Amino acid sequence: MNKILMVHPSDNVMVALTDLEANETISYEGSFYTPIENINAKHKFALSDFNEGDEIQMYGVLVGKATKEIKRGQAITTSNVKHAANEVKVGERKTAWGKPDVSAFQHRTFQGYHRSDGQIGTQNVWLVVPLVFCENRNVLAAKEILEEKLGYSKGRDYELDIDRLISKSQSGATASDLLTEDILVPTKEATKERVFKNVDGIKFLLHDGGCGGIRQDSDTLCQLLAGYLNNPNVAGATFLSLGCQNAQVEILQDAIFKMNPELDKPLFFVEQQKSNSEGEFIADIVTKTMAGLVEANKIERKEAPISALRLGLECGGSDGFSGISANPVMGYVSDMLVTLGATPILAEFPELNGVEQSLTDRCVTQTDAERFVELMAIYKKRAEAVGSGFDANPSPGNIKDGLITDAMKSAGAAKKGGSSPIVGVLDYTEQIKNKGLNLLCTPGNDVESTTALAGSGATLITFSTGLGTPTGNPITPVIKVASNSILAERMKDIIDFDTGAVVRGENSIAEKAAEMLDYLLAVASGKAETNAMRLRQDDFIPWKRGISL
Known part of the structure; x- marks a missing residue:
């Protein structure tokens, strides 16, 4: 397993795949690199000396600017880098792309619910x-x-022995005594047969x-x-x-x-x-x-083509590996679905800040390109009007695990959308009409965004996470995708799919994507139940876009 990774050839920072020690010499693709201080896994260090104002490049795009002098091998942090992103303008259409090999799925189907208007549900x-x-x-x-x-x-697969706490409290136990009691009792989950x-x-x-x-x-x-x-x-x-x-x-x-x-x-x-x-x-x-x-x-489940699927692409609780493993795997699945005639949907507009130019260029029509730029500008203006902005998007958890600017977070988040052309740009609540990759204007908030994806027609949602989040949806199965295996093991009652093998170099992105699509078809057919479904994590939060009076 490599200890470090350069995501894009034009990057001037390196990603630590494991914890690195100061002055440790590390070999990577025939060259040697030496961090001058301890670097935590998922974080980045400088590949050259930076002066104040110098640009930080990652994923091949501008993700920040140095706020002070940074030495070669020094960690990139919020104390020496601030958010910065390239300006965007509508230019020529750049929709050429390399379709993935989908021969193994060409004749695959799923068992779905056929509606009278031609739509097919999972x-x-x-x-x-x-x-x-x-x-x-x-x-x-x-x-x-x-x-x-x-x-x-x-039923739950556990019970809590509250009677023990009641008995001890009535017997004179102190608060400290109660805090040491183990009241978790594992049980066998009981389910009643459905009437319908x-x-x-x-x-x-x-x-x-x-x-x-x-x-x-x-x-x-x-x-x-x-x-x-x-x-x-x-x-x-x-x-x-x-x-x-x-x-x-x-x-x-x-x-x-x-x-x-x-x-x-x-x-x-x-x-x-x-x-x-x-x-x-x-x-x-x-x-x-x-x-x-x-x-x-x-109505009963019947055979349906993969082209009927509409896959929402979501992330939440992201870490420094999300843009390296989970999101690129989801992006490859997105490209596979487009090749197979299906419809992926990329949301969370605040987390596309900094990569707008690439997405704008990928829009098939000039109208959609202009609409995307307009929606992003309106959103940014509204955020700034209340004293905030896209630069405030990374959460404390994101920053702790290596995502220190919004552009850096966005460059990794956008990987969920793969590389296919964009056939539609939708505002909140608008319905999917065109097959292929669509952009949907939603907040970055996990539940508001998944709520919106289902409201615009998504019949499955893949949700990448590096820190762990239980988010689900009432009507659309949410498949939780871990960026790292430590999370997948620790929160296995929440995580459905682990992409940590990509970080370790054990599987390629394409290999993991094929595994993921297999699992998605099982969920779509009712043969696999996601953890969010099992836990009845039916989160629903409409987005209020105006002030409250």
């Missing part, structure tokens, strides 16, 4: 959704009644919107919910309305019709202000949902 779930936060409690009441009775309430065999789940969404903010936020929420109903992973929905909120039923119905006039899924609306009692209201919710489940249960 799940068949029913939604129970509030149009306003006032109805969250009633959503939870319906969940308590329906989940266990219908076999969708999963062909319905993969009932998903009860909660949110804090629908009223009280600006009207645009309520309208956008309706657009997002329409997108969830339109997603082929959804069989139908029960929507709860209080009656007086900004997010009116008519606004949602109009959004659904404009999005997909051919949508014929079962759809029910219940309004609390027309009900005589809470009991009557909950009974109405349960009855209508049961009626919808009867219809949803009629």
Whole structure:
């Protein structure tokens, strides 16, 4: 295994693949390098002397500028480098690319749910959704009644012996005594047989919107919910309305019709202000949902082409290896899917800062190139208007593990999008229309972005992480991809796929990508359950783009 890596031939920093000691001489591709101080794995050191203002290059792009003198072999840190990124302009289209070998997958299929409008899903779930936060409690009441009775309430593979703590506290134990007690008791996970065999789940969404903010936020929420109903992973929905909120039923119905006039899924609306009692209201919710489940249960999985897949590309809790292992593997899968006629979706616009030129050049049409530049500029301006900016994107965890500027983080994050041409640039809640790689404007926030990907039509989501995050989604399976094997082993109840072998040099990116696509087809067919699905990690956070009044 190599101890160091140069990501791109034009880079002037080197990545440490393991912890390096000061004055250790390291051989790499026929040359020798000597760090002058200890360098932690995932971090970078200078390949030449830098003066204040000199550019730092990584992944072949500008990722920062020196804020003071940096010696050859010295670590690159937030104390000596600041964020910097190249300016972007719309130029010539550069859409030539090398397609990967997909012969092993050319005739592969998956078992999906075919909808009447031609879309094909990887799940068949029913939604129970509030149009306003006032109805969250009633959503939870319906969940308590329906989940266990219908076999969708999963047991845990552990119990907590609370009785032991109660007994000891009643016997005079101190707080310190209780802190030393081990109350974790492993158990065998118990699951009840599902009443509706062909319905993969009932998903009860909660949110804090629908009223009280600006009207645009309520309208956008309706657009997002329409997108969830339109997603082929959804069989139908029960929507709860209080009656007086900004997010009116008519606004949602109009959004659904404009999005997909051919949508014929079962759809029910219940309004609390027309009900005589809470009991009557909950009974109405349960009855209508049961009626919808009867219809949803009629559809069965059938053979479907890989070209029907729509794969969301997401990252969160990134580290210094994310852009070397997990993201490039996902990017290679993206290229494979494009070659096979499918649709990958690259999101998180704040994490594309610094690589806009490459993405702009890859847009097939001038219109999409201009739209991407415009959306990025608007987003950046909004961030700066509230005293922030893209340069504030890296989290403390990112920085600790080697991602010290937003451009450096972005250059690695963009690897998820592979190298194929970009056929569509979409704003938040807009639906996927063109097969091939699409860009979707979302925040960098993990849950807001995965929420948006599912709302725009993603039927699977791959989610790379170097630090570990449990993020999931109610309607779209989220496959968690570790950038390193230490994380994959430590958080194996959360991680689904390990790309650490790429860092160690044991597998090529192409080899790992083929393994990943195999796994994606198993998940799409209902033959494999991701950890986020097993843990019922049904995260749902709509993006509020305006101020709250």
